[in-house]
Amino acid sequence: MHIQDLQAQSVVTSSSEAQGRLGPVAVVGSAAIAAAGGGGPRSAPLRVDAQRNLEHVLRAAREVFGELGYGAPMEDVARRARVGVGTVYRRFPSKDVLVRRIAEEETARLTDQARSALGQEDEPWSALSRFLRTSVASGAGRLLPPHVLRVGVDQDEPAAVPAGGEQRVPHQRQGVTQPGHQVVSPRPAAEEEPDDDAGASELLEVVGRLVDRARESGELRGDVTVADVLLVIATAAPALPDPAHQAAASARLLDILLEGLRSRPV
Incomplete structure (x- = not known):
């Protein structure tokens, strides 16, 4: 008998023995798995x-x-x-992990927008205005981490927390609060979010340069701080069902806020 005949007989015998032990369905299934390239799970999808x-x-x-x-x-x-x-x-x-991820990404986006405004606008007021319009349009300002919004906050004032929520956002010195917030007692210092966050510090530094330049040029009110600028970009017009009306309301609100930041001749 030739070698090929011996090999064929061996294959037939092995298949018959397997069928006897496992049944025809198992043998067919094994053959199909082998033909598909192996029996391991396909993890790529x-x-x-x-x-x-x-x-x-x-x-x-x-x-x-x-x-x-x-x-x-x-x-x-x-x-x-x-x-x-x-x-x-x-x-x-946890929710805190998701909040931190979103806040970090939006803080980095705002920092890039502020740095871009510094690099692309020679006039100090134009640079600050460009940053404010870009950041408001992107919506990133509404996602700032709460501890960034604490800049310039009176520590003796109570903090504010969204009704039913966990994240605390303080009252600003200007007395502006977001709709739907209730006043609560401040948390102990040990529970405060870290103020040494590298991303937040970088944002405050770059926005601070925009504010300093505009103030030194005499176009920005002398009492305007970085906290005021962050408050502007965190402020949004009420949600409207029509997108065109929403865009118009947001643009109008920003125009009013920008006028409030500009210095006035004595």
């Missing part, structure tokens, strides 16, 4: 799905927190992302 879910969650978190503040529940984020809340928690084990 899962990685793609996970990345897509992460992008949906981050986009939804920016929208929800931008509209409702950082007090919005994780369920709202999951609903906007069209995923289960368990999917959100698998990527972000």
